[in-house]
Amino acid sequence: MLIDQKMKMADVVLHDPTLVPVINRFGIHLGFGDQTIEEICKTHGLHVQFFVITLNAFHDKLYFPTEQLQSFKASLLIDYLQKAHRYFLEDKTPEIADLIERTLREDDVNKTTYGLIKKFFNEYREEFAKHIEREDQIIFPYVLKLEKALEAGTAEEQLLHKIQTHPIVEYEAEHEDVEAKIFDLKNIIIRYLPTPNNDALWYQILREIFTLEKELAEHARIEDLILIPKVEAMEKAIKGGN
Amino acid sequence: MGQFRNVVVIEKNYLIQAGLEAIISELPGMVFQKACMGSEKNLAHLLIKQNPDVVIVNPFSLDQPVAVFLNTLNEHISPLIFGLMDKSAPENMKSPFANLLFFSDNKLEIQKKIRNVCEPVSDEQDKKQVLSKREATILKEVVLGLTNQEIADKLFLSVHTVTTHRKNINKKLGIKTVSGLTVYALMNQLVSMDEMENKG
Incomplete structure (x- = not known):
């Protein structure tokens, strides 16, 4: 289903509750009564089109935004992506680490085996944090510079050089290894890990890992479908303008 | 898979x-x-x-x-x-x-x-999901940090053969990354903690 701005926010969430964390990231919380997406965006001072594109990109994996990409500022998108990064780093991954820690404290679990899972997950977290840091410190500032240059109508030599040598497409393939690790973790848990007596805890870990994987895939889709095409267009405009 | x-x-x-x-x-x-x-x-x-x-x-x-x-x-x-x-x-x-x-x-x-x-x-x-002896040996070397070339030299195989074995290992176990394979190898005692620590 395609989501549009005339729809009631409540209906959209009833249809797909996994959109809740996305909506939260925009500062919108449950309890929106009968308001439409458009009305809610107005009260929160949000860019309607950007909000709707983001919801759709999360909701439908075949969704492909087309012409409206130029209608909002890149800084808006960067702000959103940074919030998502913090959610992964500060909420999601610590939650899973904590669950693994709790499992390790159970009496009947094999400490060596679960110790390995803990180590694996910690390595994953470090790598993931590095990946995010790279985006936060290199890619996002680059995008913001592009936008500034476009607004000013002039670009510094250094920036022009960077467009030539490190265009945004080069960053595209970066997500993959982080994704592969999550995939492996699922497989190890499901296929090879002896289940502790506390089934519920074990299941919770598994469920959280699946959720994380899904949310990361959606996040990657936002970057691939919205950020990269938008930045490519900006790069092109600057190159053409000079 | x-x-x-x-x-x-x-x-x-x-x-x-x-x-x-x-x-x-x-x-x-x-x-x-x-x-x-x-x-x-x-x-x-x-x-x-x-x-x-x-x-x-x-x-x-x-x-x-x-x-x-x-x-x-x-x-x-x-x-x-x-x-x-x-x-x-x-x-x-x-x-x-x-x-x-x-x-x-x-x-x-x-x-x-x-x-x-x-x-x-x-x-x-699907019938043969268990690693063969050769695959287990190669898995161990991978986990210990050897490159395909080094494994090929050590076991007198061609790099191509090593690559094929590695693909089969990934497929059979459903694990792609070296750190994931390491967890598997340690859990199944294909390699010991001591060996891991001494790999340098």
Whole structure:
């Protein structure tokens, strides 16, 4: 289903509750009564089109935004992506680490085996944090510079050089290894890990890992479908303008 | 990956993408992994990383020659490939493909074509999920940090053979990364903590 701005926010969430964390990231919380997406965006001072594109990109994996990409500022998108990064780093991954820690404290679990899972997950977290840091410190500032240059109508030599040598497409393939690790973790848990007596805890870990994987895939889709095409267009405009 | 097969569709027409997704989702064990437009930059490399089991590609959606695209894919991965086009497409567009799906095929024909090609392999593969002795040896060396070249030299094998073994190990275990393989190897005592710590 395609989501549009005339729809009631409540209906959209009833249809797909996994959109809740996305909506939260925009500062919108449950309890929106009968308001439409458009009305809610107005009260929160949000860019309607950007909000709707983001919801759709999360909701439908075949969704492909087309012409409206130029209608909002890149800084808006960067702000959103940074919030998502913090959610992964500060909420999601610590939650899973904590669950693994709790499992390790159970009496009947094999400490060596679960110790390995803990180590694996910690390595994953470090790598993931590095990946995010790279985006936060290199890619996002680059995008913001592009936008500034476009607004000013002039670009510094250094920036022009960077467009030539490190265009945004080069960053595209970066997500993959982080994704592969999550995939492996699922497989190890499901296929090879002896289940502790506390089934519920074990299941919770598994469920959280699946959720994380899904949310990361959606996040990657936002970057691939919205950020990269938008930045490519900006790069092109600057190159053409000079 | 066991019995499940990931399918990627490369087709710029959205209706056809969505239609194939619906048809594929009805087949047992087939998972619709991704739809591509065909114009993505580095499309072949994107697919190599995703490593799908089945690729359905409309050569007219590609913005590169189909032969170049298929060669790049086949150098790294070996998915089952279907060409997707109109029945009246010229012979030179059809000939690169061993399997063809046509827009005029009905649902049953498409499902039959896909199943015919995909099914015989899965039975045979699933019987031997346990690592062979050779694979276990290679797994251990991988986990200890040796490169394919070093493993080949040490065990008197060609690099190509080592690569094939590694692919089979990944497939059988469902684990792709070295750190994931390490957890598996340690859990199953294929390698000891001491050996891991002394690897330098």
